[in-house]
Amino acid sequence: MSLDLLAIAAHPDDVEQTCGGTLIKMAEAGYRTGVLDLTAGDMGTRGTPEQRLAESELAARQMLVGWRGNMRFPDARLQNDLGARMSLAVKIRELKPRVVIIPYWEARHPDHYRAGELAYEACFLAGLKKLDDYTEPHRPSKVLYSSLYANVTPSFVVDISAQFERRMAALLSYRSQYGAVEEGSGLFPAEQEIRERLAAIARFYGNLIGARYGEPFVIRETLRVDDVVSMGVRSF
Numbered sequence: 001m002s003l004d005l006l007a008i009a010a011h012p013d014d015v016e017q018t019c020g021g022t023l024i025k026m027a028e029a030g031y032r033t034g035v036l037d038l039t040a041g042d043m044g045t046r047g048t049p050e051q052r053l054a055e056s057e058l059a060a061r062q063m064l065v066g067w068r069g070n071m072r073f074p075d076a077r078l079q080n081d082l083g084a085r086m087s088l089a090v091k092i093r094e095l096k097p098r099v100v101i102i103p104y105w106e107a108r109h110p111d112h113y114r115a116g117e118l119a120y121e122a123c124f125l126a127g128l129k130k131l132d133d134y135t136e137p138h139r140p141s142k143v144l145y146s147s148l149y150a151n152v153t154p155s156f157v158v159d160i161s162a163q164f165e166r167r168m169a170a171l172l173s174y175r176s177q178y179g180a181v182e183e184g185s186g187l188f189p190a191e192q193e194i195r196e197r198l199a200a201i202a203r204f205y206g207n208l209i210g211a212r213y214g215e216p217f218v219i220r221e222t223l224r225v226d227d228v229v230s231m232g233v234r235s236f
């Protein structure tokens with residue numbers, strides 16, 4: 001397989017909140033997109049891993065992604081160890097993404113920042129010729145960091161105004177997480193609350209680029225500009 005864009009995240013339902021709009025937008029533009037979740041959320045209060053995996057397939061269809069997989073690493077105790085790095089590196093060699101989206105390096109949940117670190121190191125390993133005898137070396141050319149909870153200053157923002165509702169529908173595919181269920185209520189936001197919260201966040205970042213809804217990204221490299229006369233986002 002050879003993907004243009006692959007989003008790697010700790011839990012099913014993470015990409016639906018951080019970069020789902022961008023995945024939809026890139027699929028609409030004709031790119032081959034994919035999602036690789038590292039855990040199946042087996043430590044979650046609500047639902048079973050099998051439920052979440054089934055829900056993640058429904059969400060994948062909403063986000064128009066051509067491929068979605070799950071590494072089934074242990075949830076809530078994700079480790080960046082050699083075994084995990086090697087498995088993930090081999091998967092990256094199989095999927096051959098040109099660009100990856102991985103979690104930002106600061107987060108409240110340890111799985112989130114660890115997933116970012118693990119994914120970054122696996123991308124590096126994936127490019128080593130002698131990693132294994134069965135897969136070809138492949139290293140993504142670009143790493144984009146996405147974040148939901150960390151208060152990041154984005155390197156750039158993608159306008160997802162036209163994709164916001166589809167992204168919301170993808171997130172609400174996780175009925176075990178966001179449905180109005182008695183058990184565990186109080187821990188998870190109900191549908192109306194999550195809709196308002198995500199709309200507020202997307203509205204905030206959209207506002208930074210003069211759009212209704214946006215998704216923020218951080219890159220470590222400097223963005224190159226060749227034409228300073230026709231740059232987007234007005235100053236006044």
Ligand SMILES: [Zn+2]
Nearest residue numbers: 010011014112
């Ligand atoms: Zn998560």
